[in-house]
Amino acid sequence: MKHYLSTSAAAAIVLMGGIGTALAETVVVQPQDETVVREYVQKEPLASVNLLGVELKLGSPVPDRVELREVPNVRYRVAVINDQTVLVDPDTREIVEVLH
Template sequence: MRKLLNIAVTGFYLLGATGVTFAQTVVVTPEQETVVREYVKKKPIASINLPGVELNVGSALPDTVELHTIDAPDVQYRYVVIDNRTVLVDPGTRKVVRVLQ
C-alpha cells in the first residue's frame, strides 16, 4: 500500500510540474500580433539600445526601460522598440514574450 501511495504522489508531483510549465507558456495569437504591428506603425516610438541585454523570449528588461501601452482590446502586453525591433513585454514580470521582426 505504501509503495502505491508513493507512486501516486510522484505522479501527482509530475503532473503538477507539467501544469506549471504550461501555465508559464505565453501565447500571442496571430490576431494580437497583427493588432500590435498595426498599432506600432500608427504610433511609432524611438528605438533604444540596451547593451548587454539579450532579446530572447523570457529575458527580463531592466526597470529603467519605459514600457508603452498598446491601446487595443485583448492585448495585455506592453511594447518597446529595441535595436529597431518591436518587443512585446509582460508588464507584470517585465519579461519578453515576443520579438517582432
Template sequence: MRILSSAVASLVLMGSLGAAFADDVVVLKPEEQTIVREYVNKQPLASVNLLGLELKLGSSVPDKVELREVPNIKYRVAVINDQTVLVDPETHQIVEVLH
C-alpha cells in the same frame, strides 16, 4: 520497488512543473499580433540597445525602457535590440518576442 516509486514520483513532479510553465506562456492570437505590428508601424518606437539582455520569455526589462500601451492588448510593447517584445507592465518581464 522503491526505485520505481521514486522514478514515478519524479515524472509526476516534472509533468506538474511543465504544466505550470505552459500556463505562463503568452501566445497572442493572430489578430492581436496584427494589432501590435500595425501599432508599431504607425507609431514607430526607437529601438533601445541593451547589451547582454537575452530577449526571451521571462527576461526582465530595465525600468528605463519605455513601454507603450497598445489598444486592446493587456501587455506593453517595446523595441529592444531591433526586436519587438511584449512586456508585462507589472513585472517588467518579457512575455512574448514577436518575430
C-alpha cells in the same frame, strides 16, 4: 523493491507536475494582438533603446529604464529594444513575444 518503485513513481509525478506548471505559465499572444501591435508601431514609431548584453528572448526581463508603451485593446505593452519590437507583460516586465 517496493520502495524503489514508489520512489520512481513519485519522481515521475513530480516531473509531470513540473511540466504542467510550465505549460500553465506559457503565454500565448493572439495573432490579432500581433497585428494590432504591428499597425500601432507603424503609425506611432517608437525609438529603439540600445541595451548591451540584453538577450531578447521569451521570459527575459526588461529593465525599468525602458519605457513600455501601451497599445489600445492589447493587454501587453510594446517596446523597441536593439531595433527589435517586443511585447512585454506589464506586471512582470518579461518579454512574451519578439516580433520579427
